[in-house]
Amino acid sequence: MSKNRKFYIGGFIVSLFLAGVVSFYASSSPDGLEKVAGDIGFIETAKDHTLGDGALADYGVKGIENERASVGVAGVIGVIGTAVVAGVFFKLIARKPEKSKS
Template sequence: MLNNRKFYISGFIASLFLAGVVSFYASSHPDGLEKVAEEIGFLETAKENTNAGVVFSDYGTKGVDNERASVGIAGVIGVLGTAVVAGVAFKLIARKPKDKKN
């Protein structure tokens, strides 16, 4: 049994490593839905995403030419972003009424 601290730190570091380093080696082939859409022919009905211009569009970092760094930075930002959003959300959800301090 790991203590809380060790467990959460290892889980978080594993996530950073997967998104920041291993992601470079991920398959770049289209995923199941995209491939099916392409083969059947309805991929062309896809419109460009409304916010396709965002800095980390498609898991790359705008302005970073090195591919390993580009996807790695995007992955790390995604892990941190998810951690902040999910961390705050679940902390609020788990808070019981009796903890409320006015």
């Protein structure tokens, strides 16, 4: 395996592990903005998310009861999804038409 390949596969596996396994242990306290909004009071002005009923809303998979599995699978889907979208997107951007390989 080339050094290059090893690096990217390694980085991808680390990301899968963080989103798929470690995420279960993340703090569930409100984040900075939510906390401030709650303390000061403007949290009341928040509206429900348009896609709040989506299958992956709030980093959980609808239908998976087990919390650890639910957030883990959501994380893995997010990592793979981001890899596909970002991978294709940056590949297209980096392509230099004037120096295209023959």
